[in-house]
Amino acid sequence: MLNLSLCKPADTVFQVLCLGAHSDDIEIGCGGTILALLERYEQVIVNWAVFSSTEERAREARDSADAFLTCAQEKQVVVKDHRDGFFPFLGGQIKEEFEALKREFHPDLVFTHYRDDRHQDHRLISDLTWNTFRNHLILEYEVPKYDGDLGQPNFFFPLEESVCSRKIQIIIESFRSQRQKQWFDEQTFLAILRLRGMEANSPTRHAEAFYCRKAVLG
16 A cells, blocks of 8 residues: 655654544544654644534543643634534524634645545535635544444554544543444444554554545656
């Protein structure tokens, strides 16, 4: 398998935009990759945007983002309160917020939802990402859930076991309101990391997987 590297020297500024419909989406989908990038690069600026939350979930989201972004040079965490499950009917307002993001932040890398995710909120965030950021590297992450909509990703980020453990620990500790859900446990999160690690032939046995629709080599 061909290994590719990001064309960013370790001592240059690296701007990363993380987009999630709900309070734990970013962490589940790309939290390990974020932790690994912050270990690899010295000057990472992260804009972390969550579009739906309740008061309790907003507190959890901010606590979790703080834990994941401890090593970021700069961070901006924004948690909005759009109604869960209704994003397609709120599209105009959310689109305006994406346009504001485009004016304020110029990312080198964007993390967003998988385009074919069956959750309507996730799909809208993915669609608006592609509508808004048209000359950027966009990686679509996956969120395992009841719908059974996991696909065949084509981009993998190998993760050390220690990074996987840290990711899972932060998620479990931060999102106490989700612990009653039957899928929200260490086994689920570790299983997907191990499965994608197997598919990527990862030397560390674990990986996060993404869908890369467009990339330019050179």
